[in-house]
Amino acid sequence: MKKEVLLCVAEYESDILSYLFFIYIISRKALYKAFPLISEKCEKCDVNIFISLIISLLMKKDILFHDESVFSNPEVFDFDFVPEEFLFRDSEIKELANCINPAVNKKRPVNCMLSGPPATGKTTSIKKIFEEINGYSHIIKVYINGRVHNTNFRVFSEIHRSIFKYTPPESGVAVTTLYQKICEGLKSENKILLIAIDDCIFLEEADEIIYELSRANEIYPGIKIGIIAVLNEKEKYIIEEKSSSVFCPCVIEYFPYTEDEIFEILKLRAKFGFYPGVISEELLKIIAEHSIDYDLRFGIELLRQSAIECENKSMKTITKEHIEKAYSRILKSDKPGKVIDEKEKIILGILNVKKYESGELYLLVKKKLDVSYSSFYRILDKLEKKKLITVIEKATNKGRTRVISKN
Numbered sequence: 001m002k003k004e005v006l007l008c009v010a011e012y013e014s015d016i017l018s019y020l021f022f023i024y025i026i027s028r029k030a031l032y033k034a035f036p037l038i039s040e041k042c043e044k045c046d047v048n049i050f051i052s053l054i055i056s057l058l059m060k061k062d063i064l065f066h067d068e069s070v071f072s073n074p075e076v077f078d079f080d081f082v083p084e085e086f087l088f089r090d091s092e093i094k095e096l097a098n099c100i101n102p103a104v105n106k107k108r109p110v111n112c113m114l115s116g117p118p119a120t121g122k123t124t125s126i127k128k129i130f131e132e133i134n135g136y137s138h139i140i141k142v143y144i145n146g147r148v149h150n151t152n153f154r155v156f157s158e159i160h161r162s163i164f165k166y167t168p169p170e171s172g173v174a175v176t177t178l179y180q181k182i183c184e185g186l187k188s189e190n191k192i193l194l195i196a197i198d199d200c201i202f203l204e205e206a207d208e209i210i211y212e213l214s215r216a217n218e219i220y221p222g223i224k225i226g227i228i229a230v231l232n233e234k235e236k237y238i239i240e241e242k243s244s245s246v247f248c249p250c251v252i253e254y255f256p257y258t259e260d261e262i263f264e265i266l267k268l269r270a271k272f273g274f275y276p277g278v279i280s281e282e283l284l285k286i287i288a289e290h291s292i293d294y295d296l297r298f299g300i301e302l303l304r305q306s307a308i309e310c311e312n313k314s315m316k317t318i319t320k321e322h323i324e325k326a327y328s329r330i331l332k333s334d335k336p337g338k339v340i341d342e343k344e345k346i347i348l349g350i351l352n353v354k355k356y357e358s359g360e361l362y363l364l365v366k367k368k369l370d371v372s373y374s375s376f377y378r379i380l381d382k383l384e385k386k387k388l389i390t391v392i393e394k395a396t397n398k399g400r401t402r403v404i405s406k407n
């Protein structure tokens with residue numbers, strides 16, 4: 001019995017248990033003093049009962065046993081997890097739905113381009129919208145990720161698989177043959193192709209594919225193809241003039257989440273991913289604060305790693321120390337912060353339309369925000385450091401001025 005209890009203590013690997021056991025060995029009296037509750041019950045008991053009592057006492061406290069976990073649904077923290085509630089993206093989803101809706105009514109969808117920095121919900125938007133149009137048999141949905149399907153052949157092969165339900169042979173079939181077969185198949189079966197090309201930048205000839213798909217109905221009249229291309233702001237150059245005139249997309253901008261938005265998203269993740277009470281709102285705020293210099297994806301990973309740290313320490317609730325330990329461990333890039341606040345968001349929104357001279361921009365900002373000229377400049381400075389805007393000094397007949405444009 002004594003051996004079993006000792007093994008059990010070792011298995012729990014609890015620092016506190018070992019410590020208590022150590023105290024017990026050297027001084028039973030000291031332990032009684034520290035835990036009056038135990039001393040009451042253990043006046044004359046032996047070591048087995050003593051240790052069982054300590055274990056049961058600690059079980060009611062913050063001790064996690066080896067077969068327990070703080071995660072109720074660990075998959076909630078996977079990068080490809082699609083959250084049930086997609087917060088703060090209603091307007092982007094609505095715009096995307098407006099582009100796609102014609103397909104539901106058997107018309108050609110409007111092409112669109114989702115653009116924005118990392119972890120702003122572009123891929124999730126596509127997954128969400130594709131879920132919504134399940135059940136329309138006349139729409140063929142194809143999701144391409146440029147990192148995986150990185151050549152024209154692979155892209156067309158994937159489209160072929162979705163239409164004809166089998167993958168064409170890897171060799172011996174020319175891309176043009178596949179293209180023709182796809183177009184003829186769509187036409188004869190009267191289907192609409194909705195193709196999302198995510199992470200376009202990794203696709204060797206993204207521009208070429210977008211061009212070919214956009215002008216398919218010139219060669220095959222009546223054919224209906226809608227393209228959703230995902231590019232970040234600085235990658236738009238890959239769509240050359242030739243393609244952009246036929247592609248002619250509706251651009252949907254994704255802005256970085258603010259600290260408060262990150263907090264709300266993390267709160268929801270914690271609710272679905274952890275058992276109740278594992279993390280407090282106060283600590284979630286610390287994680288959101290840490291994410292400011294990075295992005296939402298960093299925040300989700302920090303939350304997950306803090307929980308792992310908590311489990312490693314055999315505890316049931318995450319502490320500030322667990323977060324700091326996890327934060328110090330995660331490899332961080334030296335990119336500047338991309339999380340923006342409400343004021344920065346408003347300025348970026350104005351700059352979305354065109355570039356402005358600083359004076360002009362200030363007048364427009366003033367209509368929406370109560371800011372002094374100096375704090376307006378401070379905001380511009382922060383946006384420039386985050387590389388979200390470019391400020392160029394220009395000489396005019398009135399002197400020097402600054403021209404501000406969105407990156």
Ligand SMILES: Nc1ncnc2c1ncn2[C@@H]1O[C@H](COP(=O)(O)OP(=O)(O)OP(=O)(O)O)[C@@H](O)[C@H]1O
Binds near residue numbers: 079082087116119265
């Ligand atoms: N509004 C949101 N609510 C809840 N979770 C979100 C939201 N936006 C993004 N996420 C989560 O953040 C992570 C990154 O989102 P997503 O992959 O959609 O970003 P992205 O814009 O495609 O990034 P990248 O440009 O790096 O591909 C995912 O885990 C996703 O579930």
Ligand SMILES: [Mg+2]
Binds near residue numbers: 122124198199
């Ligand atoms: Mg993505």
